[in-house]
Amino acid sequence: MVRSPKYIENSQGTLWLTEDERDHLKISYRIKDILHEETSPYQHVMVLDSHDFGPMLVLDGVVQTTSMDGYIYNEMIAHVPLSVHPHPRNVLIIGGGDCGAANEAAKYERVERIDLVEIDEAVVRASKRYMPEVSGGLSDPRVRYHYEDGVKFVQQAAAEYDVIIVDSSDPVGPAKQLFEFDFYQNVHRALKEDGLMVCQSQSPIFHADVMLKSYERIGRLFPHRKLYTTVVPTYPGGLWSFTIGSKRALPAPESIRFDKKARYANEEILRQCFALPTFLQEMLKNQG
Amino acid sequence: MVRSPKYIENSQGTLWLTEDERDHLKISYRIKDILHEETSPYQHVMVLDSHDFGPMLVLDGVVQTTSMDGYIYNEMIAHVPLSVHPHPRNVLIIGGGDCGAANEAAKYERVERIDLVEIDEAVVRASKRYMPEVSGGLSDPRVRYHYEDGVKFVQQAAAEYDVIIVDSSDPVGPAKQLFEFDFYQNVHRALKEDGLMVCQSQSPIFHADVMLKSYERIGRLFPHRKLYTTVVPTYPGGLWSFTIGSKRALPAPESIRFDKKARYANEEILRQCFALPTFLQEMLKNQG
Numbered sequence: 159m160v161r162s163p164k165y166i167e168n169s170q171g172t173l174w175l176t177e178d179e180r181d182h183l184k185i186s187y188r189i190k191d192i193l194h195e196e197t198s199p200y201q202h203v204m205v206l207d208s209h210d211f212g213p214m215l216v217l218d219g220v221v222q223t224t225s226m227d228g229y230i231y232n233e234m235i236a237h238v239p240l241s242v243h244p245h246p247r248n249v250l251i252i253g254g255g256d257c258g259a260a261n262e263a264a265k266y267e268r269v270e271r272i273d274l275v276e277i278d279e280a281v282v283r284a285s286k287r288y289m290p291e292v293s294g295g296l297s298d299p300r301v302r303y304h305y306e307d308g309v310k311f312v313q314q315a316a317a318e319y320d321v322i323i324v325d326s327s328d329p330v331g332p333a334k335q336l337f338e339f340d341f342y343q344n345v346h347r348a349l350k351e352d353g354l355m356v357c358q359s360q361s362p363i364f365h366a367d368v369m370l371k372s373y374e375r376i377g378r379l380f381p382h383r384k385l386y387t388t389v390v391p392t393y394p395g396g397l398w399s400f401t402i403g404s405k406r407a408l409p410a411p412e413s414i415r416f417d418k419k420a421r422y423a424n425e426e427i428l429r430q431c432f433a434l435p436t437f438l439q440e441m442l443k444n445q446g
Numbered sequence: 447m448v449r450s451p452k453y454i455e456n457s458q459g460t461l462w463l464t465e466d467e468r469d470h471l472k473i474s475y476r477i478k479d480i481l482h483e484e485t486s487p488y489q490h491v492m493v494l495d496s497h498d499f500g501p502m503l504v505l506d507g508v509v510q511t512t513s514m515d516g517y518i519y520n521e522m523i524a525h526v527p528l529s530v531h532p533h534p535r536n537v538l539i540i541g542g543g544d545c546g547a548a549n550e551a552a553k554y555e556r557v558e559r560i561d562l563v564e565i566d567e568a569v570v571r572a573s574k575r576y577m578p579e580v581s582g583g584l585s586d587p588r589v590r591y592h593y594e595d596g597v598k599f600v601q602q603a604a605a606e607y608d609v610i611i612v613d614s615s616d617p618v619g620p621a622k623q624l625f626e627f628d629f630y631q632n633v634h635r636a637l638k639e640d641g642l643m644v645c646q647s648q649s650p651i652f653h654a655d656v657m658l659k660s661y662e663r664i665g666r667l668f669p670h671r672k673l674y675t676t677v678v679p680t681y682p683g684g685l686w687s688f689t690i691g692s693k694r695a696l697p698a699p700e701s702i703r704f705d706k707k708a709r710y711a712n713e714e715i716l717r718q719c720f721a722l723p724t725f726l727q728e729m730l731k732n733q734g
């Protein structure tokens with residue numbers, strides 16, 4: 159008998175995961191197999207092998223990343239800040255339990271230390287074991303794992319990091335604080351004097367309010383900020399935004415160099431991701 | 447009593463449209479109201495007012511375009527070819543019954559004639575009436591409507607058009623032939639000696655086979671071809687491809703100029719859409 163854990167529906171012998179975090183849109187994925195399921199102290203954690211996307215990391219019933227397209231998000235959240243910073247040595251990743259961003263950061267030889275602060279060890283374990291396409295099976299000795307609250311972690315850091323990557327889930331539940339002004343203020347203090355931060359700032363289409371708030375807060379703290387976008391096929395709306403806040407002026411996109419091996423990112427992609435559609439330019443302008 | 451036409455499910459008083467054209471992925475949209483429903487000689491046509499996307503055009507139960515994001519697709523299928531062609535005068539649009547592409551093409555003063563060949567008049571009528579955000583309520587005297595089969599229409603044309611836009615639905619049912627080699631051959635003949643065509647060539651992620659076949663066929667006929675992408679939030683996978691086939695060499699992206707009023711497209715966007723992710727470059731390279 160096939161067991162049907164929380165969030166999984168067995169419909170005439172086929173398994174479906176239906177994301178119903180949204181009131182007006184439901185997405186259902188047909189599931190081949192439940193690779194992993196546990197209830198951690200923080201959330202419900204699953205890795206589901208799906209027909210269309212391969213193994214997917216699912217937290218509290220919501221798809222976080224998939225083996226098919228996880229590399230796009232992870233490459234874009236890591237390589238943009240690491241390419242625009244002239245000499246990233248110490249990198250802090252808040253969240254990012256799927257290990258994908260850390261795996262990308264580890265491609266930079268000059269990076270000496272990568273602190274990965276993920277509150278939920280269960281996510282790291284499951285990703286390493288069942289999602290090698292995303293985690294890269296990460297085993298780089300420069301990566302230090304801190305299974306703690308990212309909010310508290312940055313409170314204790316000062317002028318330590320060149321690049322801080324805020325790789326959070328949606329601003330509900332544990333990740334909510336990672337979008338607050340206080341948190342950004344601590345991130346600002348944790349950065350060296352020429353440091354920069356990047357955060358995933360949600361969909362410009364479905365979560366424009368969150369994106370704009372994040373953009374405004376970062377603008378209050380950092381003299382230089384820039385928003386860029388990419389496509390994340392398995393996130394609603396496809397178009398996804400990231401926001402950089404920097405203590406030093408950011409280089410012009412055309413001067414960005416990139417020579418790492420990657421599946422999505424290349425030099426042209428890292429330059430063009432700053433070109434924003436007109437509606438998005440106008441949103442940011444009105445935001446001030 | 448709320449009537450529930452084909453494809454619409456009434457679940458405890460709320461209406462849902464579930465797209466189930468795909469075997470392993472289902473997307474359900476919550477519907478406020480059924481604005482229009484008819485069975486035309488070609489297909490089942492609806493305009494549904496949805497909570498998240500506003501009025502949506504739905505053909506045979508599949509969402510074609512929405513008031514919220516339809517402009518992205520239509521601007522990108524029209525403005526890229528019309529910006530790279532040095533002097534577009536006669537434009538042919540095959541499909542495009544939502545009138546969005548024709549509405550964008552009508553922004554070019556130098557365009558003298560726009561032939562819109564849509565097999566199903568019901569689609570044009572419904573789009574003009576219920577989807578002004580997409581159709582722009584198109585009433586330009588340069589637009590000539592031909593309610594006929596696009597495949598037959600291009601068989602009869604020779605050296606008439608500067609730009610041909612193939613704005614088809616998915617390659618199932620009536621649109622299937624619009625992806626065949628014979629059709630592209632007729633499109634080639636219908637173009638002037640410096641003409642170019644563009645077609646929507648599906649998702650590089652979900653329909654890579656269709657995209658690559660289309661790319662290969664266009665390459666057999668045209669000495670110059672180029673693929674570009676954009677984000678279409680309501681299409682599965684978000685990332686969408688378009689392929690240009692041209693009789694003359696295409697300009698370098700950085701020389702593209704654009705001064706039309708548009709909501710998504712701008713000069714930078716029209717240039718950067720040709721920058722392809724690494725995985726896509728490799729797919730095309732392997733295709734030869």
